[in-house]
Amino acid sequence: MTDAVVVGAGLSGSLASVYLARRGFRVRVLERREDPRTPGAREAGRSINLGLSQRGIVALREIGLLDALKPATVPMRGRVVHSPDGTLRFQPYGTEEDQILHSVLRHDLNVALIDEAEKQGVEFHWGHKVTAVDRSNPSVTTASPQGTVEHAAHLVVGADGAFSAVRTQLGRGSRTTLHQEFLEWGYKELLIPVGDDGRPRTELAALHVWPGDDGLIVAHPNVDGSLTATVFLPFEGRDGFAGLDTPARVEEFFARRFPDTPTLIPDVVEQFLAHPPASLVTIRTEPWHVTTEHGRGVVLLGDAAHAVYPFFGQGMNSAFEDCSVLDRCLSAHPDDLPKALAAFERARRPHTDVLAELSKRNFVELRDKLRSPLFLARKKADLVLHRMFPRSWVPLYTLIAHTTVPYGEALARSRRQDRLLGGLTAALTGAALAGLAHRSRGRRGRRQVS
Amino acid sequence: MTDAVVVGAGLSGSLASVYLARRGFRVRVLERREDPRTPGAREAGRSINLGLSQRGIVALREIGLLDALKPATVPMRGRVVHSPDGTLRFQPYGTEEDQILHSVLRHDLNVALIDEAEKQGVEFHWGHKVTAVDRSNPSVTTASPQGTVEHAAHLVVGADGAFSAVRTQLGRGSRTTLHQEFLEWGYKELLIPVGDDGRPRTELAALHVWPGDDGLIVAHPNVDGSLTATVFLPFEGRDGFAGLDTPARVEEFFARRFPDTPTLIPDVVEQFLAHPPASLVTIRTEPWHVTTEHGRGVVLLGDAAHAVYPFFGQGMNSAFEDCSVLDRCLSAHPDDLPKALAAFERARRPHTDVLAELSKRNFVELRDKLRSPLFLARKKADLVLHRMFPRSWVPLYTLIAHTTVPYGEALARSRRQDRLLGGLTAALTGAALAGLAHRSRGRRGRRQVS
Structure with a gap:
């Protein structure tokens, strides 16, 4: 049996452990904090919630947990924009019934994932803090009140968040790119x-x-x-x-x-x-994985690999998509972990780099542009075109939130649409001006005869 | 007396300690390695040398060490470019007698700086490895064979290189930007x-x-x-x-x-x-300094603050300029360390950011362009114009290597010159083509009559 050690029992770590267990790995999860299911572990008043969108939904459906989770979610059909003068304005997310987001409590989702992982035979070690990672013969050393333990594995998954200890340990003495802002x-x-x-x-x-x-x-x-x-x-x-x-x-x-x-x-x-x-931090790093000549390896995913600002609501969703993509890569290369991890990083990193940029841009959009008439007019045109050509014209937000089109392709497609929209606007403005000139000439003409 | 602790006894740390001692600080230098002056400390066959240019020269002159160092240097008057076919081509660095670089062994320069620092009363602690930095009440904790020591100080200077322990400790739990490539x-x-x-x-x-x-x-x-x-x-x-x-x-x-x-x-x-x-690593980080309400502080300089690729020959020179600029800021705010450190970072960081980009660009220049006829023609035009207008037209390389014009200003000035040169080239090409056309018409004319 192949051994996997997942560091981090948060949303991405617990989901990754479910995928791995379903694929036949013997999985241990090492988590610095205590079990969130112990009474009092949930911080009072800090009921942090998240917007589950299409990429996250697809992953939860793949592991068969979506239906059980539905009652714990609230559908969000669009944005209600509150103006300083007290007026409210509703902007729907999309034109289709299923183009909605689902609000869910981080705590509820995490507990559901941990319960599901345990059902699949995953072993959780709580209160284990990572003190070292050996990448040449993969193992994770943890310190806990019970002492120091070395956990060897064929596959180590670093799913321990934006300030990942696995990433830091992996970067020691190697040529690791790190951008932290x-x-x-x-x-x-x-x-x-x-x-x-x-x-x-x-x-x-x-x-x-x-x-x-x-x-x-x-x-x-x-x-x-x-x-x-x-x-x-x-x-x-x-x-x-x-x-x-x-x-x-x-x-x-x-x-x-x-x-x-x-x-x-x-x-x-x-x-x-x-x-x-x-x-709020943005992290970009490279590489996400290292492998040994004996076919073992360490890989990062979720915030450990690519923390983004929350302004596109894609932090959790992109982490869940990571788990789904990693699972597909493991399935495509069942007997070759190095190939699977390389395929995962190649398939995924260019797109999460794009997501980091989009999340920065959306900060500006939420902050400044939601009040700009020009921006709103353009957004409306975008939605009208989407309604007219539902398949061939899809706004960027829709592509990101309501499809699984890779982030990079979504951006490229939206850029093409922007250029078209620019051309269309110019053409329509031209036509309108021409019409105006025509009418104006007509009026002048009438005046001359009158 | 004001206490300063400098971490790192390399080129920038030992030079910083000299400046601080001359300004009246009681200075201790903590260095992980052993004293480079102990026999055998200089690695055989690894006689790494560096090109001292104007910024480094100015700093060494300020501390009165330049003349004593001269015999240990070799002047470099330009580049000898070796082609794959074995031919050599000489490109002078500049048009003036003093537009030359000086090659010096890192080891010789470092020992000279340490000797000078000791003369100024600086205390060196060898074999001391930094294990913690307290930024709220500045102190540096080191581990050495003699045990663990905490060194408190009014001013802590992190001059411990591209993989600075001071920078890492300073960044813990704070919103530190870090770009490492x-x-x-x-x-x-x-x-x-x-x-x-x-x-x-x-x-x-x-x-x-x-x-x-x-x-x-x-x-x-x-x-x-x-x-x-x-x-x-x-x-x-x-x-x-x-x-x-x-x-x-x-x-x-x-x-x-x-x-x-x-x-x-x-x-x-x-x-x-x-x-x-x-x-080879590029490091950009922010902030470079933190201060306390009691007027104490920690500051980074040299590679710890801004490691650059070596292709502009400015790593050591920019670190030496840091020491000189910090000294001027301490002189301008003699009783206000927080103001001095803020002034230092403000004066310096924008320019070393530019240097990082220029050093990347020069990699491309050294790698690809030194063989391009167009690039060489342009470089020649640059030098000819510099000879014609020595004050108002100065090539970028000359500004970086042979002056102390801040890096950012050097780049801005060179961009203006590039635009002028582009316009000049177009005008001259236009004139040449017009002349050609004129002659061609003339010839056609003659042919018709002949």
């Missing part, structure tokens, strides 16, 4: 509780966005009728996290910048001041 | 010994270059008449380090690609196979 904005999460009448305080079947170039809120719905709002602000400055350090300042800020939030979050001040802000 | 080419150093007659085997007062897009050699002269050649090759491939793994292959490769090297390096095969190749 932090956004100058951070975030805090606030709960929009259900109303006093027990009903949601705002539309539940949508993602809510408060755009702004000096601050941005995004809120996902929860099954209990509450929503989790993520407030993105600059770290520095008077209206940044550094400046918003007293109850009076926080209160004034939300009333001024996001006037409907005090109603939605009655204890916004207390919640805001309860935790320090978290940071 | 390795070139797909590596290098090995080979000694071109003096001839059997005791005289140099080739021109000594020059840098020698064997350009090529599949392999590249650069050689610096030594005072004893030998030269140190650095062979740059791709890591992979048949003609890369991976493929050149037997005496027969190495012999065939040098005879074919660099036909004059077997005469210059009689034991080229043995030397080539004696050591593994070294790698």
